[in-house]
Amino acid sequence: MDSERGRDSRSWDWDSPQCRAQLDEIFFRRHDYIQAGSQEHREFWAFLDRFQRFKTKRDMSAAGAKEDRKDGRKTGAGALDLGLPEEYDARYRINVSVCTGDVEERLGKSEHKGRRQRASGPGSQEISDCRLALLHFLDFSQRQSFGKLAKLRREQKNLPIFQYRDRIVELVRKHPVVVVAGDTGCGKSTQVPQYLLSAGFNHIGCTQPRRIACISLAKRVSFESLNLYGSKVGYQIRFETTRTPATKLLFLTEGLLLRQIQQDRTLAQYQVLIVDEVHERHLHCDFLLGVLRSLLAEQPDLRLILMSATINIKLFSDYFNGAPVLQVPGRLFPIQVIYQPIPAEEQPSRSEKLDPRPYLRILQGIDQRYPPEERGDLLIFLSGVAEISTIQEACQIYGTHTRRWIVFDISPPGVRKCIISTNIAETSVTIDGVRFVVDSGKVKEMSFDPKAKMQRLQEFWISRASSEQRKGRAGRTGPGVCYRLYAESDYDAFAPYPVPEIHRVALDSLILQMKSMCLGDPLSFVFIDPPPAASIQTAVTYLKQQGALDGRGELTSIGSLLAQLPVDVVIGKMLVLGSLFKLVDPVLTVAAALSVQSPFLRSAQHNPDCATARQPLNSNHGDPFTLLNTFNAWVEVKGERGGGSRKWCRRRGLEEQRLYEMVNLRRQFKELLRSHGLLESEHSAPPGSDRGQRREKLAERKKLHQLKRDHEQQESSRRKVLRMDEGQDGEFSSGSDTEGGGRGKKDQEGLGQNVDIQEVKFKLRHNVSELQEAASVSQDMSSRQQALLKLLLCRGLYPQLALPDEHNTTRKDSDQVFHTKNKQGVVIHPTSVFASDPEVLQVPEDDTREMGPDKRDSSRHQLLAFVTLLETNKPYLSNCVRVPALQALLLVANSVDSNADCTRLVVDGWLELELREAEDALKVLSTALNLRAEWERLLLAQLGGSTMGGAAVQGVSRKVMEKLSEGLVRFLLYTEVSYSLRRLTAFQTQNLYIGPLSQSEGSHTSAPDVDPLFPGVEAKPDPIKGGLRVTSFFNYNCLADSKDLYSECLRTFWTCPNCDLYMPLTPLERMQHEASCRPAGEQQQPEEEPGGKASSSSVSSLTRVYHCDVCDEDLSLTSTEILKHKRQHMYSVK
Amino acid sequence: MEKTMSETRQKTFTCQLCGLSSPFTYVGQKPPNTRAIVLLEECFVTQDPFSPDKEKFLVLGSTCSVCSMCVCVGSDCSLFYTKRFCMQCVSKHLDQFPRQIQAELAKKKQSSKAAVS
């Protein structure tokens, strides 16, 4: 044809970018199937090169073979004629064609119009060559994709669970509850939801204990179902959701499902619920099963599937009335078990590091016994992070030395991979290629001591079930070996199953949630494995102390709010308290910071450079303030330098991931407060509201979204790198110690070459300038705001308070000792600021006066409020903040008992304060009582307003609130009263109270004579301690040394600074007067409030209806007036 | 629910030879968003799940031009040579196919035998 002429006439170069661009103009335009610049476009040109090389080669070899073309083709007589073309052409094997008017026209043009056209563009030969290549390329891509699909289907078919596909669907149709048991790798988590989807079930929810599993399963299932369901497969976790109204299958965390049940007990949004990994026995999961069990009766159409490893299956089946069990046999190759107990001299003692020798011996043994060509990786099970880093280090050294091992990374051929993990890898992480398992036999678990209200992280022997799971990891891909670093007799002595979390942890949040779900008495709730009654009782008591439950164990208004916040009670309380004052920004940050793991890397602790760089972030007010400073500084850096924050963090030994978690959590807290009406919704227009800026912003967001998408695409094509510790990030109560090593490095390596995806996500999710503003607000905190913030933290953390030992001044820094109510002799965790700077906790020498043994008078005593008391090798306090003792106790304690002149106070039955001056004592106490009453009133108003009116109704006027915070600050900072502070001995606490008065005494001193301190609250004799119960927390004159309440000698003349009252009063009478008497100016205030909304409550708080028996009349009087009125009768009677 | 169930069933393509089954989104010769591309047979088509681009199509299979059996495009089940032929029909009429194809099939048969034994 004219190809020769074309080639002769001009030089067409397939490799020239210009020539290619000309063809792009024809085949890969903006609206074509493949567009210039796309991934496929690049692939096409690469394909074209190969294709042309192949063609040239074939043309040459086939040159002589043309003649016998028809030899093989005979059409037998009578047979069907398929009508195939005479001449073979590979083109006939492609079922695609490309035809556009343009292309045809071009071909025509170049043939007819001749040279001029050809000189400037591709000739018809080039066009048809390119078209042919395109056809082959399309065919090639089709084959490639179909090959992948066929492989995927083959793999699905080969999964052990595949044979049970129909059986599972049938069971689910017939039974309300079905148990599916099978070990990791049988495919239950990915396949069962798909079986149900294709059987026509809609609205399927599948819970997972870990957030990361929700995401990866949603991705996997969506992929396996060919994205056909697209948005129909989604996940929902704490910070993100891909859920849409079209979602048919949703992966979500157990905690989240519980919250959904809290909102809607009918579970109307689900047709099927799958609870996966029930064998892990997490607190949430056990509870969820209990709740579902009680709900199933009301929802006959709901289907429930429990999925478990093959551990203790009968337990689950029995719990649900003998639900049918479908057990999928595992695909396990034989595993050789070798017991290699650690010799005594290599046994680690309690405080020492793990000895790596037993582990190295196994590595050596493998190297000697198995040739390096035989692939097979090693998985080591250890109990915790510290152990992992010890062994990792040793293995790395050994690995580099022998060149036979690589730790954590993907290994090149001939090198074995060594993976080190905690129990997390027993059942939850699929790791291919493991042939050798080393089982230390140990696990670290959190346990809870309800008596000391203390958590303990202790090492235990694992259970036989865990031991078998660990072993099983060696036999997934072929025969394997399991080395057990304990004796067979040890194995026989192991418990059969692990202790469920519900038996190990504090149940506060659980009980709170149960209360809010109206599940009745927690003691009679049918748990799959009921927790000890004492543990429930402790939680109830604690919640009462926290004010979340009232005396009868019912939810208070603050309690019901706390139940809806997915955070620890303590944190929730801080948030609510913070919303009342104008401290929302710092409180949000602190609450978030205390809810995630510490960003301060332990490894950086001994690095002097890091310590120096961190120095400006430290606050000697306490760890929450250091965290606050750190977060704010980080936000500042993000705002200024964006991507530079990673380096900034590295220099300071900070794990940036934690800061990202904080900022996400902080945002969620903010939304929660807003949705509960505790925070005004944002009304401001977005900054930069002029059009140009907005357009710029929009363009930037678009760019960010593109970056994120690009990253996701890259991610999906990149081989996944092991990350064992995923999912533990900030998970609250799931206490399994899912720690692991080797993280962080991976992120950085992977992302180093291109974008910091965290930074991109951060920018997409958060308004940086808004964050910066919030940061600068809390950075410029005055000492007054700081004092107030401390108080809020203290009130949130109460009763978690610790008292410095009186002999600390004479001890070394590292030997400082503290006491809590239930646990004596605790120490400060070395990561705390107070560990390096304990002097700030001590009473200054010049300020003290020795008042005999163990008694030091000072106005500067301090206490520590702490977040956790955790016992590892010692009982440690962590996340501490220091507070002024007297003021804090009077403002937050649940029980304050006094003697007659209030110079001796006992707080919570363990702390004794003795004030030198009766006059001071009375003043301080009276001020505290008033502040607390006002605080309580405003808090209730705030909570009430939020539950009724929504965001619009602000329960508390700003003026009133500012006045209260002013009062609190003044009280905290400027109370100069000298007192002693000490812990009561066990003996002293025995004879603390005078006890109830006898019948005869009681009749003449009882209530009627005494006015309530606060209108509406009756002061009654306390039936146990004796004395008078003035408020819910203050008990007057019940201490055993008390003088008679009514003896006239205690009456002293007193002038009220606010009114003209001058008369002899007992301490109680005086406090009562002060509680209601306000300066003249202030009494007017309520009437000035706009709209008169607040006035009614304020006025009524001053006067109340008093029925005088003598006059037999109802009088509306203030407390002072009542007092005067009564006195008038008293004198007249006498 | 019954309705959605039948819908789901209707939209599944299953190869009658190897049993591969997969939901499809389109049947015909002109899948959506293919512009200049036309299929030369009526195909069962789905979105290509392996392409990052959502607009790419993937042909799952079609019907045999001789016996009308529904077959996937996998090389063990069918062959396209100007038309779709299921492997059963191909072996029945092998003599009508060009030498290149015959040789290819013979070679494949041999290697699969070798793999089995």
Ligand SMILES: [Zn+2]
């Ligand atoms: Zn097939």
Ligand SMILES: [Zn+2]
């Ligand atoms: Zn056929």
